[in-house]
Amino acid sequence: MSDLIGLxxxxxxxxxARGDFSARELAEAHLSAMxxxxxxxxxxxxxxxxxxxxxxxxxxxxxxxxxxxxDGVPLGIKDLFCTEGVASTxxxxxxxxxxxxxxxxxxxxxxxxxxxxxxKTNMDEFAMGSSNMTSAYGPVENPWRRRGDNRPLVPxxxxxxxxxxxxARLCAGALGTDTGGSIRQPAAFCGIVGLKPTYGRCSRWGxxxxxxxxxxxxxxxxxxxxxxxxxxxxxxxxxxxxxxxDRPVPDYAAALTGDVRGLKIGIPKQYRVDGMPTEIDAxxxxxxxWLKQAGAEIREIDLPHTxxxxxxxxxxxPAEASSNLARYDGxxxxxxxxxxxxxxxxxxxxxxxxxxxxxxxxxxxxxxxxAGYYDAYYLKAQKVRTLIADDFRKAFEEVDAVLTPxxxxxxxxxxxxxxxxxxxxxxxxxxxPANLAGLPGISVPAGLSEDGLPxxxxxxxxxxxxxxxxxxxxxxxxxxxxxxxxxxxxxx
Amino acid sequence: MSLDxxxxxxxxxxxxxxxxxxxxxGLGTELSAIIDWVEQLGALDTDGVEPMxxxxxxxxxxxxxxxxxxxxxxxxxxxxxxxxEGFFVVPKVIx
Numbered sequence: 285m286s287d288l289i290g291l292x293x294x295x296x297x298x299x300x301a302r303g304d305f306s307a308r309e310l311a312e313a314h315l316s317a318m319x320x321x322x323x324x325x326x327x328x329x330x331x332x333x334x335x336x337x338x339x340x341x342x343x344x345x346x347x348x349x350x351x352x353x354x355d356g357v358p359l360g361i362k363d364l365f366c367t368e369g370v371a372s373t374x375x376x377x378x379x380x381x382x383x384x385x386x387x388x389x390x391x392x393x394x395x396x397x398x399x400x401x402x403x404k405t406n407m408d409e410f411a412m413g414s415s416n417m418t419s420a421y422g423p424v425e426n427p428w429r430r431r432g433d434n435r436p437l438v439p440x441x442x443x444x445x446x447x448x449x450x451x452a453r454l455c456a457g458a459l460g461t462d463t464g465g466s467i468r469q470p471a472a473f474c475g476i477v478g479l480k481p482t483y484g485r486c487s488r489w490g491x492x493x494x495x496x497x498x499x500x501x502x503x504x505x506x507x508x509x510x511x512x513x514x515x516x517x518x519x520x521x522x523x524x525x526x527x528x529x530d531r532p533v534p535d536y537a538a539a540l541t542g543d544v545r546g547l548k549i550g551i552p553k554q555y556r557v558d559g560m561p562t563e564i565d566a567x568x569x570x571x572x573x574w575l576k577q578a579g580a581e582i583r584e585i586d587l588p589h590t591x592x593x594x595x596x597x598x599x600x601x602p603a604e605a606s607s608n609l610a611r612y613d614g615x616x617x618x619x620x621x622x623x624x625x626x627x628x629x630x631x632x633x634x635x636x637x638x639x640x641x642x643x644x645x646x647x648x649x650x651x652x653x654x655a656g657y658y659d660a661y662y663l664k665a666q667k668v669r670t671l672i673a674d675d676f677r678k679a680f681e682e683v684d685a686v687l688t689p690x691x692x693x694x695x696x697x698x699x700x701x702x703x704x705x706x707x708x709x710x711x712x713x714x715x716x717p718a719n720l721a722g723l724p725g726i727s728v729p730a731g732l733s734e735d736g737l738p739x740x741x742x743x744x745x746x747x748x749x750x751x752x753x754x755x756x757x758x759x760x761x762x763x764x765x766x767x768x769x770x771x772x773x774x775x776x
Numbered sequence: 777m778s779l780d781x782x783x784x785x786x787x788x789x790x791x792x793x794x795x796x797x798x799x800x801x802g803l804g805t806e807l808s809a810i811i812d813w814v815e816q817l818g819a820l821d822t823d824g825v826e827p828m829x830x831x832x833x834x835x836x837x838x839x840x841x842x843x844x845x846x847x848x849x850x851x852x853x854x855x856x857x858x859x860x861e862g863f864f865v866v867p868k869v870i871x
Contacts, residue, residue, distance in 0.1 A: 385851040484832035497831050529834050595814040606791060613792070615864050617855035626866045627792070635794030643793055647784070647803070648810055650791040664817050666827030671820070673828060705806060706813050722831035747832065 288313035289453040293357055293510035294537075296456050300346065300356045307339035307346070307356025310456075311400055314358045318402065318454045321772065324425045326439075326449040328363050329371055330403040338400035345398065352398030354517055360455035362446050363404040364411055365391050365501070366490040370401070374492040375409040375419040375442075378637030379618045388490025389525065390459065390501045390518040397517045402455050406445030409639045410609065411466055411494045414711040416444030417702060418641040426474060426695050427452040427770035431736035437695040440470030440711075446504050447474040451770050457505035457514055461491060463498045464597050465691075465715025468727035471504055472690035472740025475729040475770065477757070478504040479511045480715075482747045483722035484529035487522030495604035496527075498597075498719040508728060508758040512536035515750060531748060539751035540758045545579030547756065550683035554590035555714060557692060564689050564739060567731050571687055571741045574763035575756065583683055587675040592668050593717040594709060599652050599665035600720070605642075606649025612637060644705060673721040680746045685756045688714050690727040690740035714742060724750045726757040729766040738768070779804045779811065 288310050291299060299305055315332050335358060342356040366372045366384035373379045387395075395401070408418040415438040416424040424444040426437040428451070439448040443460030447470035450458050460467040462480035471478025479502045486501045493499060503514035516537070521530035551572055556565065572582045614620030614633030621636050623629035638646065652661035679686065692713055701708045718725040724747070727740040741760055745753035768774075779787075784804045788795040795803060849862055858865040 382855055385848075385854055482832070484834060523837075523839055526836055527830075527832065527834075529832060530837060589820075592817055592820060595817050598810065599814050599817075610792075614857060615866055616852075618857075620857035623867060626869050629867050630792040631789075631794040634792055635796075638793065643795075644803075644806060644810070646791050646793065647787050647807060650787050651779070651783075651807070651811070652814075654787065654790060660818075661814065663827055664822060665814075666829070667822035667825040668817055668820060669828040670825050671822070705810060720831075 289317050291456070292507050293456045293505050293513060294507065296357060301351070307342040307400065308336060310356060311335045311339035311358050311402070314402055314455055321452055321454060324427060324448050324452060325406055325422050326424055326445045326452065326454055327360065327403040328373060328375070328406045328421045328445065331370055331401050334370070335400050335402050342398050342400060354394060354513070355398030356400060357398070357456050358400045358402045359394060360402050360405045360446055360449040360458040361391055362407050362443050362458070362460050364407060364461050364492045365459060366492070367391055367401065367404065370404065372404065372492070373421065374411070375407040375421060376637065376639070376642065377420040377619060378612045378633070381619070382617050386490060389487035389522045391490070393518050393520070405443070405449055405458060408442035408444065409642050410492065410605070411442040411461055411463055412605070412641050412645055413441040414465070414469055414708055415701070416441040417698065418639055420639055423698050424448050425698070427772035428475065428695060428737055429771040433735070435697040438473070438698055440473035440695065442466040443504065444470050447471055447476055447478070450474065450476045450504050450506060452772055457503060457510050459501060460504045461499055461501050462719065463494050463601060464719050465712040467502045467504055468715050468725055468740070468742060469691050469711055471727040472729070472738065473695040475738030475766065475768065476504060476506055477508050477511050477726065477728055477761070478502065479515060479726045479750070480718065480724060481515060481519065481750055482724045484527050485519050485724070485748065485750065487525040487528045489522055489524040493608040495601040496608060497604060498601060508726070508754055508761050509537055509540055511726070512540060512754050534751060536750060536754055539755050541755060542759060542762065544575060544756055544759050547580045547685065547752070548683040549575050549580045549582050549756065550585035550679055550686040551582060552585050552587040552590065552686060552688060554587050555688045557713060560692050563733055564692065567739050568687070568689050568741065571730055571760055574760060575687065578759050578763070585679045585683055585686065587679060587717070589668065589671045589675050590717060593672055593720055594713055596665045596668045596672065596720060597716045598648070598709060599661050600669060602645040602649035603653050603662050604649070606646045606653065609642070609646055669720050672717055676721045676723060685752050686744040688742045688744070690714060690742040694733045694737035694739055718744050723747060724753045726753050728757045728760045728764070730760060730764040731766065732768055778808045
């Protein structure tokens with residue numbers, strides 16, 4: 285593999301600053317790797333012309349001395365972000381042909397800082413899925429394979445294309461979104477780092493909405509430092525998103541001091557779930573030991589309502605989705621299937637335009653919000669959500685961060701678990717609580733399973749304390765020393 | 777709670793999603809499994825608990841009540857499946 289695509293984002297920036305290579309060379313190396321590994325289906329659209337034009341503009345800025353914080357860094361952007369003039373599909377047939385006339389706030393911030401768009405990455409349809417199997421544009425293949433088993437594996441989801449692209453070195457970093465684990469679970473499955481910021485830390489404006497009270501954009505990259513660098517660019521208040529919070533944006537990379545002495549780390553006993561592989565339990569213990577050796581204090585904590593997080597999520601998220609997805613009606617954008625009346629046109633457009641998982645969730649959401657059921661399901665779930673958020677609030681009176689596994693299993697073969705939606709949902713058992721409570725969480729690759737697949741550990745922190753989350757994540761990363769290459773690249 | 781064919785048909789109509797007649801039974805079984813699973817929340821006592829209505833503790837900001845956008849009709853119409861004379865076109869609504 286080309287040396288240039290092997291670089292971390294931070295090293296790419298340093299190399300560019302030293303003049304070791306140009307932004308154009310860096311973009312070309314990635315575009316060439318994208319072409320070589322098209323079979324992974326990590327990108328739904330490649331934008332080579334735009335990438336090279338962006339890289340040339342970046343090189344010109346460097347020559348003139350007006351360098352920007354992310355100048356020349358080539359990125360993949362999940363296809364849930366609206367990108368002006370570049371088709372944005374949300375992984376759905378119903379948005380086929382949609383070319384946004386505007387740019388999402390967070391991607392605009394990346395371009396403002398000099399980053400370069402390589403293309404749009406594949407994803408589960410409307411971010412609903414944990415395997416990337418629900419994309420209307422075909423599944424994404426994980427660049428990792430089990431040892432001695434040649435079956436293609438899922439990259440996780442919903443930001444599966446971004447995770448696979450980062451792992452396979454098809455971009456220096458990527459953006460994902462996380463509603464119930466969609467950044468952290470694929471990051472764990474592909475052996476990369478993924479950060480879900482606090483709800484309100486980044487603007488949601490211009491992101492195709494799934495569940496508005498849970499959705500949050502965040503960085504995916506190969507190191508904790510790379511995620512910190514990207515977060516600094518995308519965080520911040522946006523007048524166009526009333527839920528984005530007006531707080532100063534710190535220099536997140538500066539928080540990576542490696543010093544966790546005196547920090548209190550919580551180990552929630554309720555996260556020891558039935559049927560979890562012993563190797564994941566062992567890795568979790570190892571993570572706690574690493575932090576202890578680094579001077580942190582490990583405490584067992586109680587998050588008593590953990591068991592109720594997933595069912596709560598599967599009421600709240602579909603309810604919000606059924607409302608958000610009402611806009612896909614065949615009138616203003618995307619696909620239309622003609623019908624004899626407006627109502628019939630809506631029904632046919634949505635019947636043909638939505639895939640099975642999206643249809644399932646919109647119907648569940650419609651049901652739990654319908655007359656006579658609202659109190660029993662939706663209102664009940666909102667109350668349980670309060671209890672779950674309170675669990676964390678109490679825990680953070682005692683500890684500074686919480687350490688858990690990211691997922692209860694490693695990547696599984698494409699096509700598995702497709703016949704049982706609830707079993708698929710269980711993938712998000714450890715990630716969903718942070719979304720319900722609005723908290724920041726990071727997944728860091730911490731080891732390999734017995735059959736050679738990456739496993740991640742998750743650090744969850746207090747609201748707007750991404751700095752502690754990154755610092756603790758950085759210590760886990762350094763102790764784990766994860767340097768295994770995906771199967772796809774290991775042979776080269 | 778088991779969702780029968782009639783219920784699934786009714787929800788699908790509310791959601792404006794056409795579901796072929798031969799898929800109603802299968803979909804009812806799938807949806808019932810999910811509803812049965814989320815019903816475990818019923819076991820939890822939530823009397824006196826306030827429903828969570830915001831994921832972040834913050835006060836909403838106010839902006840000046842001024843026009844900040846607009847005059848971009850053609851851009852808004854650019855993605856529409858069918859337009860005429862500056863309007864979206866839909867099937868006839870009024871007989």
